[in-house]
Amino acid sequence: MKSLGWKVQKAENLEDEMLIGIQTMSEQISAIVRERILRGKMELGKVIRQESLAEELNVSVVPLRQALARLHHEGVLCYLAHRGYFVRSFTEAQLFELYTLRLKLEPDSIALASTVATFEERSSAKRALQQLNSAYERDPEGFEYARSGFSISLLQPFNQEIIFDILIRLIRLSAQAWIQHMQGDWAHSVNLQTAVSIYHAWTAARSSEVAAKVREDIERNCRTCFPPSNST
Structure with a gap:
């Protein structure tokens, strides 16, 4: 599986391409998580294991948490105290x-x-x-x-x-x-x-x-x- 470092070096889609060079680390992580959600790779209702995801993306937990908070603000994720973030379900x-x-x-x-x-x-x-x-x-x-x-x-x-x-x-x-x-x-x-x-x-x-x-x-x-x- 490709690390975030590879993602920074090479944009595989238009949205990454348009934003590379002006994104912070947390914004780049947000883009990757968003893509995974739109590809159906993240299960609805399942709490995101931050440590595991950070290791998978080869990033530290701090920018990952910032990325997840950003996606929560955008309405992509939901958050419950003492549980964490999970993919939002739409009616x-x-x-x-x-x-x-x-x-x-x-x-x-x-x-x-x-x-x-x-x-x-x-x-x-x-x-x-x-x-x-x-x-x-x-x-x-x-x-x-x-x-x-x-x-x-x-x-x-x-x-x-x-x-x-x-x-x-x-x-x-x-x-x-x-x-x-x-x-x-x-x-x-x-x-x-x-x-x-x-x-x-x-x-x-x-x-x-x-x-x-x-x-x-x-x-x-x-x-x-x-x-x-x-x-x-």
Whole structure:
């Protein structure tokens, strides 16, 4: 198993790549733990053994505790006194709420980002799309992590800091809730061509088209989890 030191030297996904060089040690650990959660590698309700995880990642316990506290603040983990941290479980109502909030903020924000994206940011989005396709074909347990990374790559040029931070949290939490709700039964609901069409509209800065396609994609994901008869 690769140590954290290897992770610092080589980013295997877009989110690590965008943040390497500006992260503290605890932030890097947070990213690794978040990825494990989105890959279903951390069991719901099971207390995280901090000493064992620190040894596994080849880090000290202090930055690990800071990382876990950060993830607790973000809503990724829960904490109980005298027990410790464990992966948060989401209800169907909470998942629906997350998608509802994304619908209000994400389409127009990604559309605006498309109009100001630099060449480097477009290149990062292209790599994120390639990673999404690769996960779909060869790494199903990493698919939702790659899908959230693709959404984040499209938001990266967005220059309204507060909305950006809120959306990043919403994307990550909805990915975590989606995995718990779908329990691996996602293949029938995924249309990679939608991501491709969003990417092409985004790189061409066709903002109205971007907003419409992103909105349609979020609505489709929501319908997959909540058929109309159950979401009204």
